[in-house]
Amino acid sequence: MDTLAGAPMPTEPETPSSRIPAEKPDGRHGDPSGAAIAVAGLSKTYAGGLAALTDINLVIQRGEIFALLGPNGAGKTTLISIICGIVNPTSGSVTAGGFDVVRDYRKSRAMIGLVPQELTTDAFETVWNTVCFSRGLFGRKPAPAIIERILRDLSLWDRKDSKIITLSGGMKRRVLIAKALAHEPEILFLDEPTAGVDVELRRGMWDMVRKLRETGVTIVLTTHYIEEAEEMADRIGVINDGRIVLVEEKSALMKKLGKKELRLDLHVPLTEIPPELSEHTLSLEDDGSTLVFTFDTQAERTGTTRLLGDLDRLGIRFSDLDTRQSSLEDIFVSVVGSASGANSHGETAP
Numbered sequence: 557m558d559t560l561a562g563a564p565m566p567t568e569p570e571t572p573s574s575r576i577p578a579e580k581p582d583g584r585h586g587d588p589s590g591a592a593i594a595v596a597g598l599s600k601t602y603a604g605g606l607a608a609l610t611d612i613n614l615v616i617q618r619g620e621i622f623a624l625l626g627p628n629g630a631g632k633t634t635l636i637s638i639i640c641g642i643v644n645p646t647s648g649s650v651t652a653g654g655f656d657v658v659r660d661y662r663k664s665r666a667m668i669g670l671v672p673q674e675l676t677t678d679a680f681e682t683v684w685n686t687v688c689f690s691r692g693l694f695g696r697k698p699a700p701a702i703i704e705r706i707l708r709d710l711s712l713w714d715r716k717d718s719k720i721i722t723l724s725g726g727m728k729r730r731v732l733i734a735k736a737l738a739h740e741p742e743i744l745f746l747d748e749p750t751a752g753v754d755v756e757l758r759r760g761m762w763d764m765v766r767k768l769r770e771t772g773v774t775i776v777l778t779t780h781y782i783e784e785a786e787e788m789a790d791r792i793g794v795i796n797d798g799r800i801v802l803v804e805e806k807s808a809l810m811k812k813l814g815k816k817e818l819r820l821d822l823h824v825p826l827t828e829i830p831p832e833l834s835e836h837t838l839s840l841e842d843d844g845s846t847l848v849f850t851f852d853t854q855a856e857r858t859g860t861t862r863l864l865g866d867l868d869r870l871g872i873r874f875s876d877l878d879t880r881q882s883s884l885e886d887i888f889v890s891v892v893g894s895a896s897g898a899n900s901h902g903e904t905a906p
């Protein structure tokens with residue numbers, strides 16, 4: 557069987573602990589390497605024969621915000637589901653907080669809060685009861701003050717007595733987040749947390765996630781809103797077709813792959829790039845009326861001055877010029893596009 561859950565708590569008997577023996581002085585558990593999550597040689601083939609994940613190796617450090625990006629069907633939810641013990645891996649190993657997610661499921665799962673991609677909540681229960689119940693499932697003592705803080709942080713406090721069925725889609729998604737936080741997990745997975753959440757509330761959720769990170773919580777999020785990853789993440793992982801194609805610090809990634817464009821609005825459109833300009837990286841857009849010069853932001857000399865001199869010599873005049881830096885979205889599209897030969901998220905930022 558591929559899917560073990562539905563039930564957030566484990567049912568299988570305890571097995572001898574396979575945990576790396578590393579009790580922290582403060583009593584918190586932890587892998588001595590400091591890793592919150594360690595995935596090694598992980599593959600998953602679903603019952604029908606579909607290889608959803610192939611040889612995934614990934615270490616996520618305690619206290620980081622890691623954004624997992626990838627097109628639809630890339631394997632993001634499958635990877636999260638395996639780490640959370642909801643789906644069985646075909647091969648490889650995964651630890652969360654130092655606990656093996658298969659052998660020590662109960663212990664690893666207790667450290668994890670999961671906000672699932674699919675909206676699944678008990679329609680006729682109140683917000684308050686459903687969130688308190690989630691805490692109880694992990695054997696934690698009732699803590700009304702903690703639940704109140706979570707609901708206030710998620711702007712759900714005034715709806716605490718509402719039945720879930722009466723909430724809007726964005727509110728239901730926030731209830732899922734509240735449920736995931738109710739047992740005070742050390743690792744939080746957010747699978748598309750802001751899908752269907754309006755812009756203002758999304759910003760509020762980002763603030764909340766940052767606050768959680770400040771308290772030491774490790775956060776792994778998937779998102780199709782690239783600006784969300786750009787805004788939030790310390791590191792970015794790109795997964796495509798079941799394989800990790802890139803893992804990098806966000807700032808390093810944007811520096812390394814970041815290209816800058818100089819865009820010139822031409823007085824007279826060109827039908828082709830004159831051969832005299834062949835040494836520059838140029839392209840024509842907008843039916844030849846925009847000349848686009850792409851240059852590497854890391855290069856010592858960008859070549860802009862030489863290009864402008866060459867244009868002047870050739871009598872090519874322009875009425876306006878503009879520069880733009882490639883966004884994380886451009887980088888994502890180029891990485892996924894070159895890995896699969898297809899460009900699944902075809903839009904680029906304006």
Ligand SMILES: Nc1ncnc2c1ncn2[C@@H]1O[C@H](COP(=O)(O)OP(=O)(O)OP(=O)(O)O)[C@@H](O)[C@H]1O
Pocket residue numbers: 558602603604606608626627628629630631632633634635673
């Ligand atoms: N229970 C299942 N049985 C069989 N195949 C599955 C199952 N769950 C997912 N898959 C397949 O595994 C692949 C990866 O799916 P997954 O849900 O992990 O992708 P994803 O990256 O989360 O996509 P999305 O961005 O659409 O959420 C897809 O081809 C999907 O059809």
Ligand SMILES: [Mg+2]
Pocket residue numbers: 632633634673747
């Ligand atoms: Mg998914």
